[in-house]
Amino acid sequence: MNTTELEAIFDELWPLNRSLSGEGNRRSFAILNHYMPFNIREIPSGTTCFDWTIPPEWNVNEAWIKDDKGQKIVDFRDNNLHLLGYSTPIHETMSFEMLCKHLYTLPDFPDAIPYRTSYYSRRWGFCLSQNQFDKLDKTAQYEVLIDSSLDEKGSMTVGEATLKGDSEKCVYLTSYICHPSMANNELSGPLLLLELYQRLKQKHLHYTYKFLLMPETIGSIWYLSEHYQEMLQNTLAGIVLTCVGDRGNFSLKKSRIGDSDIDRIASYYIQQKKGTLIDFFPSGGSDERQYCSPGINLPFCSITRTMYEQYKEYHTSKDNKAFISFESILGSADLLERIIDTLENDEIFINLMPYCEVQLGKRGLYPTLSAVGNKSDELKAMMWLLNYSDGKHSLFDIIQKSNINLDNFLSARNRLLEQHIIKKKS
Amino acid sequence: MNTTELEAIFDELWPLNRSLSGEGNRRSFAILNHYMPFNIREIPSGTTCFDWTIPPEWNVNEAWIKDDKGQKIVDFRDNNLHLLGYSTPIHETMSFEMLCKHLYTLPDFPDAIPYRTSYYSRRWGFCLSQNQFDKLDKTAQYEVLIDSSLDEKGSMTVGEATLKGDSEKCVYLTSYICHPSMANNELSGPLLLLELYQRLKQKHLHYTYKFLLMPETIGSIWYLSEHYQEMLQNTLAGIVLTCVGDRGNFSLKKSRIGDSDIDRIASYYIQQKKGTLIDFFPSGGSDERQYCSPGINLPFCSITRTMYEQYKEYHTSKDNKAFISFESILGSADLLERIIDTLENDEIFINLMPYCEVQLGKRGLYPTLSAVGNKSDELKAMMWLLNYSDGKHSLFDIIQKSNINLDNFLSARNRLLEQHIIKKKS
Amino acid sequence: MNTTELEAIFDELWPLNRSLSGEGNRRSFAILNHYMPFNIREIPSGTTCFDWTIPPEWNVNEAWIKDDKGQKIVDFRDNNLHLLGYSTPIHETMSFEMLCKHLYTLPDFPDAIPYRTSYYSRRWGFCLSQNQFDKLDKTAQYEVLIDSSLDEKGSMTVGEATLKGDSEKCVYLTSYICHPSMANNELSGPLLLLELYQRLKQKHLHYTYKFLLMPETIGSIWYLSEHYQEMLQNTLAGIVLTCVGDRGNFSLKKSRIGDSDIDRIASYYIQQKKGTLIDFFPSGGSDERQYCSPGINLPFCSITRTMYEQYKEYHTSKDNKAFISFESILGSADLLERIIDTLENDEIFINLMPYCEVQLGKRGLYPTLSAVGNKSDELKAMMWLLNYSDGKHSLFDIIQKSNINLDNFLSARNRLLEQHIIKKKS
Structure with a gap:
């Protein structure tokens, strides 16, 4: 989507009175559903979930x-x-x-x-x-x-959208829907989910992606009460997205695990963009507090731009359209897409010719005429990939060591797979 | 004690001719004994202890x-x-x-x-x-x-005072008595031990505290030769206290182990006070050289203010009353008390409701009206404690992660224990 | 050798047309052989070695x-x-x-x-x-x-010289011979090998030293194809030496292993000299690319002064005698000698009197009269060695902890061995 389209959706969602439940939430889902097919459920008031009860x-x-x-x-x-x-x-x-x-x-x-x-x-x-x-x-x-x-006979509205991949392993992308007219600390999250859904649905996906949109805290508590057993089996990563529309730099709040795949990959790209890395803290924040509670402890991190409570406009009428930028939301989508592309391709390879270097020249993969500085980044990526395709280092490990970007590694990987010099670790 | 009382004891001790042995040492113990009931022993000259012999x-x-x-x-x-x-x-x-x-x-x-x-x-x-x-x-x-x-028929005088706790596990607090009229590098140590004894005897203690006062080097060698087998069983921590009366910042010389409980706790508080952390070195120092010798290797660190050999007045007549401050000695006692309180309470807890957050609001533990910044440090400590009461993180681990102070954690712990939400790990 | 002798050899070698093979290489070996008895072999063109073939x-x-x-x-x-x-x-x-x-x-x-x-x-x-x-x-x-x-019926000339030590464990010191008239990026390497050979042959050596001189890349690939099985058994360390004659600071390119003995020792001394430490990278460099290929993965690091590709004169006619300094080559030899001496003596000792400190005074090893600052570095080294001779810390570990130099440790070690206070760990 472009910024004009995002802004049009924003303008429709803005005036609705969202809360933990009620018609404002239902109308919000009706609008979002045009762009992203949610499976919408109504959870009856009074339903208990762990220590909590769905309110009226x-x-x-x-x-x-x-x-x-x-x-x-x-x-x-x-x-x-x-x-x-x-x-x-x-x-x-x-x-x-x-x-x-x-x-x-x-x-x-x-x-x-x-x-x-x-x-x-x-x-x-x-x-x-x-x-x-x-x-x-x-x-x-x-x-x-x-x-x-x-x-007391009402219900709480929750939505889930799924993009199936080859694998049952899931990546959860979540935000919340419960604040009335606020821009950064409400609508930026669902708009980013829409944009990511649009981008990912055009890709061949290895992993399955679940997009969750529910009221904060009580929503994720309910979701976990229904799904945590299966999530403990199938979760590769989760990212809680909130405050992703302002003009500030990114912050990563790591998962409680701290060094899971998503923590490492998100840390790498966020550091590259001069963002801030923050260790998990349970004393504030969003739904990661539930996903990272001690009995659950899933690899859910949270990505924001300027973090909640860190800007004056937070939780006021000044967190409005002027405070955010639709370009920023698209920039957030770019970051998330890069993280997801890396996660999708983070495989381990095995060099089938591991004794000394492969003679790339005779395969047309190396310049035949020597010259200082004549190696392309793709060729360098190939040399890194060959050296570290030892069954222990994943593609992301090698990206991190080399600081060469993913695209060069993907084309290097493809060439080496074609020539049967490396294979995927089974 | 207040500074006037400390000064009065100082003035009595100051003129006595302390050394490895002799009447000056006996008279010093007689004075100290008014404030701290030492078990005083006379070790005959000629007694061998490991490679050493008690001198005449x-x-x-x-x-x-x-x-x-x-x-x-x-x-x-x-x-x-x-x-x-x-x-x-x-x-x-x-x-x-x-x-x-x-x-x-x-x-x-x-x-x-x-x-x-x-x-x-x-x-x-x-x-x-x-x-x-x-x-x-x-x-x-x-x-x-x-x-x-x-x-050759004389003896060396040594003293030990004990405060029994619930556990046989011991914390050793040591200084030495062997220098004649010096203030920082002699009397500040025994005075700090007196003050700590006074403070600790008013507490219900979990661990047993042993206060050792003996001539430097030969005293601790003798003590170890008698007690090291039992110390290898019962030692939780040891702290050698010397040069704790000047106006400088604190230094921690870590134990040879380097990351024992006392190393970690003392490091945390000394860093908080802009002090210096120094890895163990055997080529100089005080009795930690014996407690940390390779066959013994107990978790004994050493805490000083300005370290021995680092100030010009060291080992001269200028290391006198003017060089120290009785406020500094009380400040050293404050630091040691905080370290000891943390050690005493450094238990591991288990959250009995570990799936998502506990609903603190319905238990009167959380504000029912939302507001930015409305969480007290005690509430934050409670949320940290709940999240990390996973059977793996001790209270001190959680203090370190959160940077919230011990007092808030103690009241949070008490409330959660009362409400049966957490229990001590057995 | 002195700088005049090195310069004379340089002048003889300079005009020869070295390449992967040919008479220039043979004549170069004939000159070098006066100073270092190479076992010279001719490898026939067409010989295959792993993925490669010796060229005509x-x-x-x-x-x-x-x-x-x-x-x-x-x-x-x-x-x-x-x-x-x-x-x-x-x-x-x-x-x-x-x-x-x-x-x-x-x-x-x-x-x-x-x-x-x-x-x-x-x-x-x-x-x-x-x-x-x-x-x-x-x-x-x-x-x-x-x-x-x-x-096609010709051959490639390779040379190997050996200094036998007590142990079969080998240290490989390598450079290459394949560039025509270049000074830093060719002749500095062989000249440094000559100098090191001269110095080491005068020592009683614990390890065996192999000096390898072959054309870059194809030479080491051939050598590995013949020797890698035995090298996987006998290699203690390898150092690829190139660009060691300019006036710049040192750089260490660590082995792929990253923390092998040679990596740690070379890192220590190169940091002491304000040099640069660089993690292994496979996308450029010299023969370490082969020794550190994933199927081989030997602890081969590479030491340079200004690194290849990092200076403008690299791979041009301006990499000539004016660009290098024979003092620099001798300075490189000093560094290598210190690294090798440390490696040779990097043994683990056991303190036979590990309970408290040994009374060094009665053995004439400690001043009998106290004084601030009266400990020599050798005495300090002795105290460090005694404390860390616990069967776990090697001499180099203790050098690193203490920052006292090797010579002091060697004399301290000798005194303690003589007095039967420590023994070598068997």
Whole structure:
């Protein structure tokens, strides 16, 4: 896709009120489904998954605060961040003092509306900018309406798309769908998944790719509760994608394992792009906290650009379209594609003529006339591949040692396979 | 203890003529015993211990040099450093030229009296400042008196204090008692042991703590010759404490093993305080040379502030009260206490709910209202502990990974134990 | 040898037309043989060795280009680099345009003649400086003569010299003989081998030393094809020596194994001299590419000063006597000798008195009078050796830990062996 197409999808998704559950999530999937055939499931509220329970389904018709002149001074329709996530219904008139206990602002970032939720404890509240708050009449009475529902018979919507490869071994590419109108810390993830799906579906794939889109935390906990036994068998790698649309450099949060294939490959490319490598930490982050919990411990890393909590706009109304760039999302796709291409081709080869160098010249693979500096990168890749095709070093190991890029290795590998000088390790 | 109390003990100990043996050592132990109940033993001169023999007991009544006017120009009573340690008795009148062969000065540090000894080779001698020496009349005759005794039937005094813990596993805290009037490179060590004894006796201890105070080298050799078989069984860690009273940063000389528990824990805290880590070296130092000899090889490290031989005042009369600070000694005690507290609590736990995260919110352990940056360090410690309570990572491993401090981990651990979410690995 | 002697040998060898084979090589060996008794063998053209075949023997009588006035404008007798290596015979008159296809220059280094060869593909050609080329009359006819022969019944000359040691274990010191008049990238290697031979033959050697001198690549491939089975048994270490005569710092290209004895020892000394350590790479270099091919994988490293391809004069007529220094060659010999001495003495010892320190004083090995800083490096070496003579650490391990030099360790070792305090590990 190009940036215009991505932006059009973004614009459709932006206004929907996403949360752990509800119609906003269903409508979001309906839009995404045009580009990526999700298997969508509804998980009933009340379903238990490990230590957790799927919460009631939350929907909102309207929500506002009116001043004593009947003017709506805060309205959910203006920005769905205005309403505390999972607010219970209320319709009451109250003093400023009473109201105040239910208002959330960011005094240090006075023109931003904060994003706040109370998923597992019943509350109501409104979020507004400090500037808006400061203008409120402290002596007035306010009429508060939240026409919301918390349906114990509802459900949580989750989606999974699959691209089958030759192997049952799976690579999981995940993001989440649960934040209302936020750009980097919500929509950049699903948009990157769409783009990757488009790119990968055109390739002959060795591994199977599963694209997971669910509410953060409770979604992955539910998914693991259903699938962890099979995932312990079939997982080659997982990548949690979030905050991948801003203009910053990449960060890799490694898996808890720390040196799995995906950790090593992602580290290599992210370092090449002057990105930051961060060891796994469980005290914050996204769904990798679940995939890397001690009883599960799958090789799931997480790739971001500027990491959550590291930018001021995070979890505010300022994490908006202006904050991200669609070029950045495509740049993130380029990085992920390179990582995936490397993973797909990371095989071990055996040199069938391992005693001294193969005479490449007589096979048309080496210049017959000597000259300083006359070796192409492909020829160098060939010499590296021949030397390290010892049944122990994988293609990525050799890329790392040589710092020659994948494309040169792929053509070198093909030539050497054609000439029966190397074979794949069985 | 506070600095006033430490200073009072220092002032009592300061003038005593300590050496490998003799009344000065006995009187020193008598003072220390008020604060720390030592088991004091007298080891007979002539006792063999490995390749060594306990030397005769040395005592001095008086020692001086008089000029030809009968004036005492160097007097042991002024400063016990004036007398070469283990000087043999003499009473003779001699020329300056003859006397000269028995005088020791420091030409590069002209107002300091050097500290010199000749424990295992019979000699007599006087140490004086270069300035004093320069004033001597080169043409005069000098009367020399050393009224000392070297008693083959004497003994060497050694002391050991014990704080019993639940476990037979021992932590050895050692310093030495053998230098006459020196502050950093003698008294700072015993004073730190006193302070640590006071602090530890108020705690419920898991391990047993042995405080050893003996003459350097020959003392630890004797101790090992009696105890090494049992020490090979029961030693968890040892720390040799010397030069812990000056105002410099800490240094850790690691044990010969290099990565034992005490090496890792002490390294962590000393690096945190911008200290220096030094690999074990056998070519200089203190009693760790014996504890880390190849047939013994116990996990004994050594902690100092400015290391011996690294400061100009070392082994001179300038290593005096002005050179040290009693606040520094208490600061050293703080560091040692933190190391010991960490060692005491360095257990491995098992998360009993290891599949995905535990839902801390419903247990009152997690804020129910989302907000950026709303996790306390204790909550973060809890999340780290839960994730790494996998039966492989000890509490200290997790402290190191997270850089969250011990106190937060102790309260997090207690809460999780209470709620039966983790248990100690048996 | 001194620099004058080395220079005399250099001057004799310089003008000879060395290549993969031919009289130039034989004459070179005849000169070298005065200083080092080579076992010289002739390997018939057509002999196969692994994937390769010994090429026909190449000899040249004369070779020139004459302009239409009959003037020799390029003449092999002026500089044997003028002729493309392994040029086929020709005698023809042709246009500038035709001639041009057979001329090689270096436009970016206009006063240097390049060195080019075409060993395995039949061609003829001349190399000349860009300045010479620019002066050619583009409209003239040129007479070209190459009176060369490529004899399928000829042979390739190889040489091996041996210094027998007590052990069958071998250290291989290799360079090559195949480039015509070049100084750093040809003659510095054989000259260093001569010097090392002279130095080593005066020593009692523990290991056996083999000095190999053969054409690069095809020579070592032939040698391995004959000897690799025995080399897999007897090789302790190998060092490929090339470009060891310029004024630059040293570089070590490590063996493919990377941490063999020779890698570790050479790394230590080359780092001490501010040299560069380079991991093994198969995409360029010298005979280590063969010794380190995956089926062979011997611990062969390569030591250079400024590495091939890293200096502008490489493979040109400017790699001449002015470019190198005979002092540099002797400096390279000093480094190699230190590496070899360390390897020879890199034994493991066992302290027979491992409980606490040995009382060195009573054995006359320790000062009886204490003083700050009174330990000699030899005494320190003794203390290190005693502590680490635990059956696990070799002498070189201890040198590395202590940073005290080999000589001090050798005298300390001898004293401790004499006094039966340590013994060699059997």
